[in-house]
Amino acid sequence: MNPLMPDPLSVVLALFAVTCAFCWIASLVTKDTSWVDRIWSIVPVAYVWIFAGFSLFAGEDAARLVVMAVLVTLWGARLTFNFARKGGYTGMEDYRWAILRGRMKPWQFQVFNLLFIVLYQNALLVLITLPAFVAWQHPSSLNGWDAAFAVLFLAFLVGEFVADQQQWAFHQAKKHAGGHLAPGFATTGLFRYSRHPNFFFEQAQWWAFYALGATAAAASGIGFWGGALNWSIAGAVLLTVLFIGSTIFTESISASRHPAYADYQRTTSMLVPWPPKGAGKDAARTA
Numbered sequence: 001m002n003p004l005m006p007d008p009l010s011v012v013l014a015l016f017a018v019t020c021a022f023c024w025i026a027s028l029v030t031k032d033t034s035w036v037d038r039i040w041s042i043v044p045v046a047y048v049w050i051f052a053g054f055s056l057f058a059g060e061d062a063a064r065l066v067v068m069a070v071l072v073t074l075w076g077a078r079l080t081f082n083f084a085r086k087g088g089y090t091g092m093e094d095y096r097w098a099i100l101r102g103r104m105k106p107w108q109f110q111v112f113n114l115l116f117i118v119l120y121q122n123a124l125l126v127l128i129t130l131p132a133f134v135a136w137q138h139p140s141s142l143n144g145w146d147a148a149f150a151v152l153f154l155a156f157l158v159g160e161f162v163a164d165q166q167q168w169a170f171h172q173a174k175k176h177a178g179g180h181l182a183p184g185f186a187t188t189g190l191f192r193y194s195r196h197p198n199f200f201f202e203q204a205q206w207w208a209f210y211a212l213g214a215t216a217a218a219a220s221g222i223g224f225w226g227g228a229l230n231w232s233i234a235g236a237v238l239l240t241v242l243f244i245g246s247t248i249f250t251e252s253i254s255a256s257r258h259p260a261y262a263d264y265q266r267t268t269s270m271l272v273p274w275p276p277k278g279a280g281k282d283a284a285r286t287a
Contacts, residue, residue, distance in 0.1 A: 008054040009133055012047045016126050019043055024118045033101075033113050034093045036121045041079035043122075044129050048072045051132040060139040064146055068132050068212050071153050075205055078157060082164045096249060124242060127235030128206050131213025134232045138220035145215045153208040160201035163190045167198065183260035193273040195264065196247055200271045203240050210236045247271065 023035040052069040055062035083089070097117070101109045166189040174181035190197035210233055218227030247270060255261045267277045 006054075008051050008136060011050050011054075012126060012129075012133075015043070015046060015050075016122060020118055020122045023122065024114060027113055027118070030091075032091065032093045033097045033117050034088070036117055037083070037094055038089060040121075040125065041076040041083060044125050045069075045073050045076040047126060047129040048132045051129075051136045055136050055139060061141055062139070063142050064140070064212065064216055065132060065135050067142070067146065067150055068135060068209065071150060071157075071209065071212075072129070074154075075157060078161055078164075082168075085168070096246075096253065099253065121242075124235065124238055127232075128209070128239055130232040130235055131210045134213040134230060135216035138216045140216060140219040143215065143219060145218075146212060149208050149211040149215065153205050153212075156201045156204040156208060159190070160198050160205070163198035163201060166190060183264070184258035185254060185261065185264070187264060187268075190273065191268075192276060193269065195251070195268050195270050197273055199243050199247055200273065203236070203243055203271075206239055207236045244271075 019039060023039065026035045027033045048065075048069045052062055052065035055065045086092075100112070104112065167186050170181070170186040170188075170191075174184075185191075194200055213232055214228050214230060217230050220227065251261070251265065251270075255265070269276075
């Protein structure tokens, strides 16, 4: 690496600071706290391309970083499309924030807005892209592991697209039925095997992305702990923690709205797709 080249991480952190300031000020001006949701699928793409761009400009072997940037771009395009068709860019606030706002005093919610919605979530968007920083630190040629993890990323991307499409189709049918369609939530397709298959595939993509960065570190010969298992795993871990917490909160709302949701929870895995409980017995009875 050229010692005179600036550090791409400093550029990413500068963009992170600007993004945080924008989201916080916009939330105060508009009284809408969903600005982080609107940039969620955009800024990670910019971050990864910054790492890839620095590598390309330095004349290094940037093939792995370009692959990582392309994969994240596909992830961002899919997520942006799905968010847009649900009206996410038309001023619609996440319904969970409205519920939480009603449970807090105004000053408590503003502290939560600044510390969690703005700062924590934006920091997480930096952290999940840092495997690209690891790959920038350890440039090397692509290998078979890169191909395997890239294919795995794409498989998870397809899985999330299918899950989102099935959920979209259910809600469209529910809308055409006048807002009521038993049992009130999707239970077929991938939702037969997971209550939140789209959440599972979303997290899985970032674990595959982490694996690509770890492949670069391991290929540099710095050993297992610094390679296959390295500090950039923090992003994938914290994203999983965030999704689990968010899912538990979302399910508490669903259970309060739909009496049948408790039975769905008892029979169907929360995240990891898995045959529903009792499926084998039901199949035996119908055989």
